[in-house]
Amino acid sequence: MNVDNLEFNYKSGNVLKDIGFELYHGEILAILGPNGVGKTTLLRCINNILSPKKGIIKVEDEDILSMKNDEIARRLGYVPQRSEVGRLTAFDAILLGRKPHMGFHVKDKDIGIVNSVINKLELEKLSLRNINELSGGELQKVMFARALVQEPKVLLLDEPTSSLDLKNQLGILKTVRQTVDENQISAVFTMHDLNLALRFADRYVLVKNGRVFKHGGSDIITPENIEQVYEVKVDVEYINGYYFVIPID
Amino acid sequence: MDKKMDINKDVESIPLNYNKYVKKKIIFILISFLFLITIFFYSISVGNANVPLNDVFRVLLGQNIENSSTIIWNIRLPRALAAISAGVGLSVSGVALQSILRNPLGSPYTLGISNAAAFGAAFSVIILGAGSMHSTGAGAVIINNPYITTIVAFLWSLVATFMLLAISKYKGASPEVMILIGVALSSLFTAGTMFLQYFADDVELAAVVFWTFGDVGRADWGELGIITAVVVPAMIYFIHNRWNYNAIDAGDETARGLGVNVERIRLWGMLLASFVTAIIISFLGVIGFIGLVCPHIARRFIGDEQRFLIPASCITGGLLLLASDTAARLMLSPHVLPVAILTSFMGAPLFIYLLVRGYRN
Structure with a gap:
């Protein structure tokens, strides 16, 4: 760069x-x-x-x-200092990072990449929890995971x-x-x-x-x-x- | 090559839980859709003259049954379809505005568009002398020229829309400011309506007040066609942009980082939502709360994920307006209440309940 x-x-x-x-x-x-x-x-x-x-x-x-x-x-994967946090699961929040690669539908490949990043960052336990219930540290990891799935x-x-x-x-x-x-x-x-x-x-x-x-x-x-x-x-x-x-x- | 293998392995090990969770949402959407269909047939069958469900199906399939055919084709079917179409349109506009403005209060109503339309109706009746409104349900008020009222109401709601959009575009107003501007516009147009009403005579006053009671019975087939022709493409547009709205929900910064042109999505979304609302309200009168409450009801069950939230809001909107209208027809039968009275009656307590429940945590 x-x-x-x-x-x-x-x-x-x-x-x-x-x-x-x-x-x-x-x-x-x-x-x-x-x-x-x-x-x-x-x-x-x-x-x-x-x-x-x-x-x-x-x-x-x-x-x-x-x-x-x-x-x-x-x-370029960008993690801003602050994000808005709604009632959606960590999995969906991370899946959003696939947006630049996505067509109209979520493909199995997108889900696969999200899943492998979740495994890598050890976020399995909270992947189906709503992100508005996560702690600051967990949330920051989720945001980082979102940037990672952008590849x-x-x-x-x-x-x-x-x-x-x-x-x-x-x-x-x-x-x-x-x-x-x-x-x-x-x-x-x-x-x-x-x-x-x-x-x-x-x-x-x-x-x-x-x-x-x-x-x-x-x-x-x-x-x-x-x-x-x-x-x-x-x-x-x-x-x-x-x-x-x-x-x- | 290695990487590819990895991905395939991961696809196989997609958490079953996530699939289950997605399935649950789809099932909710399907069930509410079935519910909508059920109420649809029920609403066609009941009324002053009950038509047995059997006959309803036969008439809809093209058979001719004396009286029933006329009642269904001329009155009940367009009314039920108008309720669904308007409900879907108002609700999908609401859910889009809530996301675009990132504010739970986003709705066509809170942005002043409804009040602008009401002002337009008052303007046409009192200043232009267009007279009164018609309704297939209530013959109380005579029609002079309903189309003038509709057109003028539409034009004024566009005025409100463009004032909002112009301020947001050229002054770069934040979503919070836009809600406040909407509230200001609302009260401005309410004041305008009151001013006009003050100088109106009894008949004009009655016509204006009557117009503001939104009533899906006002739509004939032609008007229903126009409303549907606007609502359906808008719905498709909003569903198509679901990931953009998801991104905007995550914050403007995040959305931009994901390649979303936030300003353009916001502008088009507002324009379309306002346009849909303006069309519906101009034909049917002011119907409050559907656009605000239905998306929130859907959120309770589905969460904030737009992939599921937008379709669920559409169905909830159609369902609630159709159910309200059916109730409004049956409650004081043979009198038919305008549905707007009932939506606010039902909508307000429900909304308060949801808010209280939401803030308890």
Whole structure:
């Protein structure tokens, strides 16, 4: 996946400018930056929910911005931060993810794919429960499963761990990691928790004032860069095989 | 190759439970359909002059039986079919609007379309002097020019529709705002109707009030044909878009992520639902609550999944309006009540019950 020179304006002004990064099969990219910096906007631009003013987005050398909506949806699976939750079963909620591939009828193949994703994510027990009765962690897994049955090349996850407890945060990100590794696809997520991001991502984009401040591996998560972006003084420590960002006053 | 094998294996191991669950919904739809058919024949057979069911079948199959043939072909059959057609049309519009506007209050009634039509009827009677309405059930009010009333009512309901659509399209109003605009339009047109009524004489006033009591007995074969010709394609359109509505139910963001053009689906859905309602109301008068309540009744049994909800709502709508009309004909026989009075009588308590039950959890 390749994003180059992306620019987006709201009517009120410039939000994103000169955004560019690369991502390879089996890699996870974390988009980091303070609130309101345009992280979610960037995700929405990547799958053309918001049309960028200019720029190029390529997935496996195909130009996303010139595709039809359902062609994009077959390549990019998007999990927004919030979804509406009605009285329908988890199975049906996940089946909705087959929409970009579906004709008029649900085929056995669609059901088969939903079923295999349910098995993989161990959602069998709740597949026939209504999603408005699920816990936050279960619901997030269902939404993730919905994106997976789209059979995307790239997963776009907006704050996948917000509103989840520690166990579920780790659970969902482990599932993302595993899926990306097994299917050799890519994932892009936005995240506030730097330590979680450091644990699960391969690449990082630090966004500041609507521009890419730094872009690269975990070596760009330095006290200097964090202070520049978040305006907070931190230490970066290496503990038990992971990097941790620790604020200092 | 490996992947294909995998999928085939998975198809075989589709959870039996899911199939069972789908079957249950289909069975509910079939049973309510059978129920609808039963009531259909019953409603044709009962009335001031009872026609035995045997004769009903014989007449419908083309035999000529004195009196019965006339009663069935000229009065009861068009009336029953109009009730089904209108019920289906109002209910399917309601279920689509509830999804498109993502609001349980979405219905032709809450968007002000009904009140706009009523205003149009008052306008034609009082300002244009079109006079009164006709009904095969009640000969109390004389017809001067029923088509003018119908056309003017239709035009005004289109005015309301386009005001709503224009605001949503050019101002990008959110679904919540659109409901509020609908409520505002409702009260605007109600005020307009009251204003006109204030200056009307007794006969005109009676005609206007009479018009607002929706009555499926007003439809003759020609009008029934027009209503059906609009309702059936609309129903097909809504059923065809069921996955789009499922996606919109999951939130605009999710829907866009799944490749749905949310704005276009919303605009067309609103336009069609409004158009269907406008046609039905212009011919039959204001029939409240069917569009609001029937989808909710269907939801209670079927859930929010549009694949099953839309057909179930259609049947529930036809069923409830036909049953209400049959009851309205029998209750004070030989007097025939306009069905609209009964739908609200039955609809309101039912709706309150559903709401109370729903919020208890």
